[in-house]
Amino acid sequence: MSSEYVVHGASGSGSMPVEATMRLLGLPYRVIENAPWESKAAADAVGAVNRLRQVPAVILPSGELMTESAAILIHLADSHPQAGLAPAPDARERAQFLRWMIYLPASIYSMFWVRDDPSRLAADAAAEQVISQRTAQRIADCWRMMDEQVSPGDYILGDRLSVLDLYVTVMSRWTPRRKVFHQVAPKMSAVVRRVDADPRLADFWAQRMPFEAGWEG
Incomplete structure (x- = not known):
């Protein structure tokens, strides 16, 4: 088990809101930079983690893989409720x-x-x-x-x-x-x-x- 998140992402891509959220939460993370639309090598590198060959893909500190930016964002916000980055499950919003x-x-x-x-x-x-x-x-x-x-x-x-x-x-x-x-x-x-x-x-x-x-x- 690691203490950091590993983000497979690319500058300007869908990993940006995920990385921004981690910044706001003060979470330890590192980025493995690969833009799968730029080259076959980059797409293959992402594909080794996410079979859809898309970013973001995040390895949680537990070692679990998460894909799909919306799911990752909701998970991060709900896992750190003290930051208020998502309405609570029972909130009107x-x-x-x-x-x-x-x-x-x-x-x-x-x-x-x-x-x-x-x-x-x-x-x-x-x-x-x-x-x-x-x-x-x-x-x-x-x-x-x-x-x-x-x-x-x-x-x-x-x-x-x-x-x-x-x-x-x-x-x-x-x-x-x-x-x-x-x-x-x-x-x-x-x-x-x-x-x-x-x-x-x-x-x-x-x-x-x-x-x-x-x-x-």
Whole structure:
């Protein structure tokens, strides 16, 4: 049994909310950096841990493997209730917390398996272009529908930061990028700007998901 978490991840990827959560919780962890979409070698390295060849994959201190970013985030938050990064099981906000934590990977994150390599589903280059355009529009539509149904305070569930806010903040920086996100999800835009500016995460964003020129799209 180890005292640290081992995160198989990549800068800018779905491991970002997991790593950010570990930072906030003060957990000991190390990252094994492999971006499976960049090379066969990286995909093979991730595949040796997660047969889906996707990040994040986390080895818990117990030695157990966890995959699926939403599951990892919920587990981390529930395992450290004193930090308040998720509503308690009996809290009024818990149902909506679970709803949106599952909505994100089911409706939005899943689009990126297609977008990372449209040839997985497309018969030719023309079809790939159509898939890229339509998945970008689907992602924007899903952000719009979520925004219409939430009533944020300082954060999506109210006045306390949760792993849901970290999840949305990272994913809102992916295609179709923040300029579109701000247009279609104005209520959540204030939340992600607040998380961007959280001083506890300033070093983390700079190291792992830097605000470089043109990052908003």
